[in-house]
Amino acid sequence: MDVVERALAGALYADDDDALDMGASLLAAAPPDADAELVRRGEEFVRRAWERGWQPADVMRIVRRDLGERHGESAAALIVGEARRYGDDLPPRWRAQLDGLRDGGSERPPADRFSHAAAVLELYRLLVRLPVVEPVGPIPGTAPGTAVCPSSAPAVAEPRMLTRIRALLAKAEATGYPEEAEALTAKAQELMARHSIDAAMLAARAHRVDGPGACRIGVDAPYEAAKAILLDAVASANRCRAVWDGGFGFSTVVGFESDLESVELLYASLLVQATTAMTRAEASQRAGGRKRTKTFRQSFLLAYAHRIGDRLARAASQVAQDTTGGDLLPALGARDVAVADHAESLFPNTVRTRVRGAADAAGWRDGTAAADGARVCGTDHGGELPGH
Incomplete structure (x- = not known):
C-alpha cells in the first residue's frame, strides 16, 4: 500500500x-x-x-x-x-x-x-541495516546443492550417546558436590571425544568425504570476553575453531557436525556451572566482610576458563591416545586440516585480541578452584582470542 x-x-x-x-x-x-x-x-x-x-x-x-x-x-x-x-x-x-x-x-x-x-x-x-556476516549453513528454501556448509545437517548415527552426554551434564549442573561435578563432566568430555573419534573412523572406513560446517553460539554480556575464552577452550578441546565477534555478541564455531554438537552442549553446561560457583564464591567473600565487585567476577571467570581449558585438553588427548590406532591418525589429521582451512575461508582476516588480565587475586584463586571442581577445560590461549 x-x-x-x-x-x-x-x-x-x-x-x-x-x-x-x-x-x-x-x-x-x-x-x-x-x-x-x-x-x-x-x-x-x-x-x-x-x-x-x-x-x-x-x-x-x-x-x-x-x-x-x-x-x-x-x-x-x-x-x-x-x-x-x-x-x-x-x-x-x-x-x-x-x-x-x-x-x-x-x-x-x-x-x-x-x-x-x-x-x-x-x-x-x-x-x-544488518550487515552481511559469514554464512554458517543453508537458508530455508535453498536447493541442497547450494548449501553453504557440506555437513550442515546434524549427525544421526548415535542419538543415545548424545542423550547420555546431556544427562551427565545436567547432573553436573544440579549437584552441590564439586567432586561429583568433576566426575560427571570428565565422563561427558570423554564420551564427546569418543564420539568424535567414532565419527572420523566411520567416515574413513566408508570413504565418505564429509566437510566441516559451522554454527553460531551466543556470548552475552556481562563478562563476554571471559565467556568467549571459555567457549574457545571448549571448541579447541573438541577439534573445532571458535572466532569471537564482540560487536554482534556471538562466536562462530567451525568443525564437524558431531563436534559442534558437543561444543554447544558442553559450553552451555560449563556456563551454568561457572555462574553457580561464582555466586557461591561471592557469598563466601561477603560473609568474610570483603566486598567484591566486577573485577572479582571477571577474574573468577577468566581463571575458570583458563583452568578448564587445560583440563579438557588433557582429557581429550588421553582419550585419543587410548582409543586411536595408527591407521586412524591420518584421518584425524585430515579432519583437523579441513577445519582449519574452512575457518580460514570463512574468516580470512581474523586478528588475535588481547583480553585485559585478571585484577583480583581472590577472584582468580576462587575461579581456579571452581574449575578444578568442575573438571572441564580447553587449551591455554594466553589470554588471547581470535576475532574479526
Whole structure:
C-alpha cells in the first residue's frame, strides 16, 4: 500500500527520530488493512537478513540487546510467520531455533497505534541495516546443492550417546558436590571425544568425504570476553575453531557436525556451572566482610576458563591416545586440516585480541578452584582470542 511505502521510505533510511515519528504517524492514521501489508514487508526484511548470513537466534539476540524484549516479541512473530512459507523444508538448526521462538509465547497487544507503529519501524530499521556476516549453513528454501556448509545437517548415527552426554551434564549442573561435578563432566568430555573419534573412523572406513560446517553460539554480556575464552577452550578441546565477534555478541564455531554438537552442549553446561560457583564464591567473600565487585567476577571467570581449558585438553588427548590406532591418525589429521582451512575461508582476516588480565587475586584463586571442581577445560590461549 502507498501509505506503508511512504512510511517505510521516510523512516528506515534516515538517522533522525523525526523521520521515524513521521512514519509512525502515517501508519497510525492508515486504515486497518495496512497492517497486513506492514507485516508482509517485515517478513520480507527478515528474509533479506537470512540472505545476508543471519539466522533466527542471531537476529533475536541483536534485537533484544539493542531494542528490548517487546521488540523481540515482534521480531519473533515475524520470523515464525516468514518460516511458514517453507513448511517442513528447514535446515535442522533452523528448526530448533524456530521451535524455541514458538515456545516463547505470543506478541503482546500494542498500547496504541502510534506506539506500535514506532516500535515496528525501529525494528525494521534495525533489520534493513544488518550487515552481511559469514554464512554458517543453508537458508530455508535453498536447493541442497547450494548449501553453504557440506555437513550442515546434524549427525544421526548415535542419538543415545548424545542423550547420555546431556544427562551427565545436567547432573553436573544440579549437584552441590564439586567432586561429583568433576566426575560427571570428565565422563561427558570423554564420551564427546569418543564420539568424535567414532565419527572420523566411520567416515574413513566408508570413504565418505564429509566437510566441516559451522554454527553460531551466543556470548552475552556481562563478562563476554571471559565467556568467549571459555567457549574457545571448549571448541579447541573438541577439534573445532571458535572466532569471537564482540560487536554482534556471538562466536562462530567451525568443525564437524558431531563436534559442534558437543561444543554447544558442553559450553552451555560449563556456563551454568561457572555462574553457580561464582555466586557461591561471592557469598563466601561477603560473609568474610570483603566486598567484591566486577573485577572479582571477571577474574573468577577468566581463571575458570583458563583452568578448564587445560583440563579438557588433557582429557581429550588421553582419550585419543587410548582409543586411536595408527591407521586412524591420518584421518584425524585430515579432519583437523579441513577445519582449519574452512575457518580460514570463512574468516580470512581474523586478528588475535588481547583480553585485559585478571585484577583480583581472590577472584582468580576462587575461579581456579571452581574449575578444578568442575573438571572441564580447553587449551591455554594466553589470554588471547581470535576475532574479526
